[in-house]
Amino acid sequence: MVLIDWEEETSTATKSLTFVLNDPPYESARSTTALRLIDAAIRRGYDVNVFAYEGAVSLACAQQMPHANPIHGRDVESEDHPNPKNWIAALQLLARQCSVRLDWLNCGQCSDERGVGEAITGVRRGSPADLWAFVRSSVNTLVIPTR
């Protein structure tokens, strides 16, 4: 496990991009594409803001658990079930390595409604007012909607 000191977070980026996510995990390709976009933006040297709305607040839920697959006779290790919270943690680490900032914010009300208020370290909760601040500080904002 990699422990990150969030107090020392720094960025050398001159531009930031904001992505608004709406889809829950395990539902469609949107979430995967969104994470690919965020990965690319970080590697390009941009600060990245993420506002997770509606079902997307579950992407960073700390209580996600890998599971076995008894139908195919695989245990937890061999199933190697992916959890998006780990991919988000990997993006957080990548941002640190690239000296840019990844600010992932979950809509607080959406989290409460769904009972997924416990997110991984480094993910904040907020409101649409924070999204507005993200938009104002970014060179661009892309909304990735649900179907």
Add this chain to the structure above:
Amino acid sequence: MAGYVLIAARDPWDGPEQEQVFELAGSLAKERDSVSVYLTENGVLAARAGGGERWLAPLISRGVSVFADPFALAEHGIPDDRIVDGVVTAPIEQLVDFLAEGRSGIWF
């Protein structure tokens, strides 16, 4: 205005609603706006040669730049040599660059 990038992520054969992205791209191009279309996810099905020309050929002839996500092409088993003439494969970094330029991004 830095122009538009329209992201087509749905199967265009999935109904008339899925064609709106191409209609909007055509309309914007007609108004001489700078327009690019980025095909990803099921949207790359429009890039298949022998089927997708109905949507993409008119756009390309009007000057719309059409890009296809190689990750999505591979997922759908569409080789580079079987895509519509004029469609350019471009990794998702291309989409990041468009956004960083300030293009208005609209996801379909």
